[in-house]
Structures are given as structure tokens and as C-alpha cells.
Amino acid sequence: MNSNHAAVSKGLLFELQEAMASGNVAKRVDRLRRVTDLFVNAPLDYSDDQIAVFDDVFQCLIEQIETSAKAMLANRLAPIAKAPPQLMRTLAFDDAIDVAAPVLSQSERLDDKTLIENARTKSQHHLLAISKRKTLSDAVTDVLVERGNQEVVESAVNNPGARFSENGFRMLVTKAGQNDNLAVCLALRPTIPRHHYLKLIARASATVRARLEASNSANAANVSSAVQQAAQAACAARSEESIRIQSLVQLLKNDGRLNEEQIGEFAEAGRFEETNAAIALLANISVSTVENMMIESNSEGVLVLAKVTGLSWETLEKILAMRRDVVQVDDAINIEDYHSNYDMLKVSTAQQVLRFYRMRQSTAESVPA
Secondary structure, rough: HHHHHHHHHHHHHHHHHHHHHOOOOHHHHHHHHHHHHHHOOHHHHOHHHHHHHHHHHHHHOOOOOOOOHHHHHHHHHHHOOOOOOHHHHHHHHHOHHHHHHHHHOOOOOOOHHHHHHHHHHHOOHHHHHOOOOOOOOOHHHHHHHHHOOOOHHHHHHHOOEEEOOHHHEEEHHHHHOOHHHHHHHHHHOOOHHHHHHHHHHHHHHHHHHHHHHHOOOHHHHHHHHHHHHHHHHHHHHHHHHHHHHHHHHHHHHOOOOOOHHHHHHHOOOOOHHHHHHHHHHHOOOOHHHHHHHHOOOOOOHHHHHHHHHHOOHHHHHHHHHHHHHHHOOOOOOOHHHHHHHHHHHOOOHHHHHHHHHHHHHHHHOOOOO
């Protein structure tokens, strides 16, 4: 701290004591403004110890002052990386959203633990402010998706700096079934895992497109074109990753290392796309056919794929476990019944059922959108 700042600080200390002793709110607000000016004008000059002193002073000054004064303070200090940390926490948890929002949406002083605590206990307005941060970890977005209302969830999904966990995407796909706007936003995120994307499109793509056009009937053609172009851009990012995975699996096959043991390892590791690509290669069918059968609500298609590929029950059990964890499907049949059904399923029957699946998919793909 330079000498000018030091001199001003000493003068303010005496004034602070006077303002605190008198209990005069107007004096307290005036001192708050002056201390804020002092801090904002040269925040990088202060050490951690000096910032801690400011923290204590600010905490005293914001007691018993009106919301507008605290909102002014929040707006001025929230963008500053080295703003007093305890003050930032206090303002972030203020019930008045005019006070809390600037801090929740901007302050670098709020760590994930604090953001999660805030998101679990405060209002939807607080959650909305959090959703607008420059970056969001998947731990934070898990809470936003779980507890947030429609506006909060859509804001988080539209935030390019937000990351989502496997469970977060799972919850989003479920919510998107009842929310067309969310379905569109989610489908256009390049980072959505392919299995969730497939599930989302299988459930809602036709409805989402129709409602988008209907809501803009005067300009339906332009809306449809814009949605299609954005969807193609998002699909391109996903397709690039899928091609990379399929190429790696193809290399394993070329080297003679793609076998049942490898499929079991993919499944145990929860590597959904690698498992699909491996089954497709060994069964000599398209990856899209395998994907569509894997995401269905029942597991009949998975049993058919395993039988055609020649997999043992032990490997199929690993695939079923991966499917429950990754795709989040839950059949009424228990695992013992699956084992019995798989033992009774003939290869010839499985091949016939697979031909039906492939024919059904070809028919669906040939129908104009």
C-alpha cells in the first residue's frame, strides 16, 4: 500500500469509529462509499492481510444499511478478482437479489462449495444468477438442474462455459421430454454425449421441430432452416468424435485385438460408444443400428445383439450393467430372467429379429422429415 493510501486509511479508521459509535446510518453509508472508493482504486496494491482488514471494515459497515447501498457495493466489487472474500460470501447470500446477483454471477471469490450451498438454500433468482457465471463445474450444474426451474435450467444449458456430468445430462434429457425449448437448447449443445443425444432425438425431435415452426408461423421456413443449420453444426462436432472412436475400434480389429474380452472391458469401463462400435464390427452391422437398439426402454435388442455377436452371458451381464448406468433404462424383468431368456434365445431367431430392426430403421430413415 502506498503512502497516500496509508494516510487515507488512517483518517478513515477514526471516521469509522465515529460512524460506528454514533449509529448514524447516513454516516455509515458515506463511509462505505469512501472505503469502497479506496479499495476499488488500487485493489492490486493490497496484500492478503490488508484485504482482510478491508473485509472486516466492510462487514461492519453493511450492517443496518439499506438494500440499495449494498447493491451498489456488490456491483462495484463483484468484478474484482481480489475482492474481500467474506464480504463476497455475505453479499452472495443476501435475500435481496439486487445485492446477491452481481456477486453470484461474477465474483471469482466464490468457490464451488459456496456456490453449491447457495444453490441448495436460496431462491430461484439466486440460481439464475449462478447459471450465468463465465464457467460452471458439473458439480454446480448438477444442483442447478436438480433444483432449478425452467428458466434456470435453460440458462445453464445455454451457457457455453457450463459443464454437465453424466447424471446432469440424464436429468436434462428427462426434463426435455416436457420442455420443448430445453430440448432444442440441449440438442444443439456440441458436448452432449451421443447416447443422450440419441435418446433426446428419439423422444422429441419431431415435436420440437413442429412446435418451433408453429410458434413462428409467419417465418416458419426461416426458423426451420436456422434450426437445421444449427443442428447440423452440433451433429458435426459429435460425428467427429464418433468417427474417432470408430476408427480406434477398427484398428483394434485390424490388429486382431477386438474380441469378446475387449467388449467386456469397454462395458465395465462404461465406454458406451466404444462398446457399440465393437459390437457393430463383430456383428457386421451399422453402428446406428446398435445404438438404437441399446437405447430402447427394454433390453430385448441388447440380448439379440449379444447372441448375434456370439457373446457369453458373463459379457452380456456387463453390457446390461453399463446400459443401466449410462443410458438409465430400467426393465421390469430381473437379471435372472434375462439369463434364462438369453440361454433359450437361438442364434437363428436373433438374426431374424435383427433383420426386423434393420428394416424398421431403414423405413424410418427414408420417411421425409
